[in-house]
Amino acid sequence: MFRFMRTKLTLLYTTTFTIAVGILMIFLFFALQKVMDKQQIEELNAFFMREQHDFLQQLQTNEPILHIDPTRHFFYYIYDEEGNFIHGDSQYDGLEEVIESYFLTTNTAEKITWQEESLFIIKRPFMLDNRNIGYILTGKTITTQTNFFKKTLAVLLITTLLFAGLIGAISHYFAARAVHPIQQAYDKQRRFVSDASHELRTPLAVFQSSLDILHTESLSSFGKEVLKDAETEVTHMQKLLEQLLTLARADQLVLTTKDKVNLSALTTETIQKFERLTALPIEATITPNLYVIGNEAKLLQVLYILLENALRYTQQGQIAITLTKDGLVISDSGIGISDEDLPHIFERFYRSDEARAKGGTGLGLAIAQTIITQHNGTISVSSNKLGTTFIITLPIFS
Structure with missing residues (x-):
């Protein structure tokens, strides 16, 4: 980066x-x-x-x-x-x-x-x-x-090219000096997030074990309600820690594992899993035998993020998924995203009023964008009162 x-x-x-x-x-x-x-x-x-x-x-x-x-x-x-x-x-x-x-x-x-x-x-x-x-x-x-x-023009052109090369070298030096403190601060922040996430896993695991022990005790109805709330919050914090770790790794913008991924098969299998989880119809148009060079697990994570969002905000209607060589399009007929919220939905921890009511951490779309960027692609969104459409472009080949 x-x-x-x-x-x-x-x-x-x-x-x-x-x-x-x-x-x-x-x-x-x-x-x-x-x-x-x-x-x-x-x-x-x-x-x-x-x-x-x-x-x-x-x-x-x-x-x-x-x-x-x-x-x-x-x-x-x-x-x-x-x-x-x-x-x-x-x-x-x-x-x-x-x-x-x-x-x-x-x-x-x-x-x-x-x-x-x-x-x-x-x-x-x-x-x-x-x-x-x-x-x-x-x-x-x-x-x-x-x-x-004519000779003067040739001399001026050569001088301009030499000067451009000199300016390029000087600019690279000063650009490196300007970016260096930002990079140091960014690396420290990334290490802090990663270390903090790792360190918090242990006390959360102990806390979760303690809650599990409480299930063996005879609790009043109020105690059971408090226990349920505590377990919900622990689950939420564990999910948040996992997403922070994912972002900390993804911010490096370097894929450590790259393979030839059958995007058509991966998308089809993911849709089939989600069809078993919802009564909403999922209309799929998948061009077969489309591939991309990348990390299958990370691409699967993007599909899960977008499909989970589509299901979360769509009460009725349908979800449409189209995969062609031009890219992947996921559309829903849900509540849509307001014009005020639309420019900010890929920002970390940003959640609209509707999103707060539905839960979530506000990191899912930020993670999706970072993963797609790692794969030399782009992700964009359009929305109105009739639903939301996410468009992903990747270097897809047959």
Whole structure:
């Protein structure tokens, strides 16, 4: 149980810190990328402002000319208002054919990839007397920056993974330290319950023997009534001690004995025993040859707890039991459980007003839940005024 708690805390801490670090890394990456994009735009704007006069002259000459110079840092393409190419200087032969159609209806700054080169291009209109007379595409290569960002992203991912591993190790250490005092206190409580239950068995046995001796004496009617009450209380205390011992052992959440249990046969045999104890009809739908790996005695105890509860709180109607590969369902047509009591029925020593009137220790369902948890299963309950239904899921196989 505490190992699971440590693992859960470790995963919680690690996931939380990893998400936080991941968000920080993503923010830094995109912030850096935005700064670099802003720098590219400023450089292209500065280039345009320096060469604006020459660009207008080239547009007005209306002579389609393209110069290719591989040593250029910036490139540009000038178009008239109808989208016809007029002039350009570039280090890339054939690029104008790619970007002409792309930027025909686009008025934004764009990043494109062309022949393994990353390019940053801005489209800007030429205005004369508030009239659009054409536009220019200015750009530059950002291949070096793109490769830098790819390497940076890889470094950030590796750093995040390494940091997650480090946080995981640190979280496991602190989770173990946080759980240790709780585990110590829990172990002391469990040992106390176990020791106290064992120690109380002897005086209860002596008390029971004394009561048995009194049966041989001539007692008044009042004395016989007192003796009967005392025997009832002794029986109740013995049952309570047995249940406390069961819980103390079950809290370890480790099954010392595991076998292949024929759950279909076990359920059928248990139903047959209870049918001899009650006049209530028990409707059983049992899928044959269903098995589970676990402890047969403990699973039998769960069946007894649930069926005894169903009989105790059902005065008329019937009890229905269904066993399929999906799980075990036990329903009754009894008094039901109120909405206020329903969330608490698996708590130890919890008993509703109706339960107090029927007797019991308030430990049965807690024991059942603990045993089912030991078998890697779940137990849930639903109830209304027409009865109560318990649903048990287990790793059942054919």
